[in-house]
Amino acid sequence: GQNIDQPTEMTATEGAIVQINCTYQTSGFNGLFWYQQHAGEAPTFLSYNVLDGLEEKGRFSSFLSRSKGYSYLLLKELQMKDSASYLCAAMDSNYQLIWGAGTKLIIKP
């Protein structure tokens, strides 16, 4: 079957660094997405990895290991506005996204 696992909730302190992990099992693989979703709003795109390695984009970085079926999203210099849910999604062989349930990130001052 197809499955995405990520922690339900994480707490971090403003100014710190947090890493959100995601493991996936899909029928075929065409890349791994991370989206941010603030409460009551639509998901918005953060990153897309299809090759192994780390992609950095400002305060956010995303890592992929295809052999391990593993990805993480790294958020640096946390700000209060980073409080949101972070959704991991893997693209299968039909180019459909399989979504995790999301990780709710709580930032404390």
Place this chain on the structure above:
Amino acid sequence: TAGITQAPTSQILAAGRSMTLRCTQDMRHNAMYWYRQDLGLGLRLIHYSNTAGTTGKGEVPDGYSVSRANTDDFPLTLASAVPSQTSVYFCASSEVPSGNYEQFFGPGTRLTVL
């Protein structure tokens, strides 16, 4: 640019009634999707369309139907609503053929079936 619009923003519907959720995009994307999002669960694909004139079933298609008469519009119809269809519904689009797989989401429709 508006991107993707959805209507209505929210709706309370009596069980057994029918309803159409509207979705329009102005990005000329080929692919469009309908998802539902329930607490504790990931986004689940209901139906999709890779191009105008074609549609396909997703993970949870029962009780829903879609049509794709043109590139811009992708309405979702509930023929006879049931309480288990209470959810937040998101429409999304992407320009898949170009190799850009990023999906853009509408603001969502919050539906309550009583």
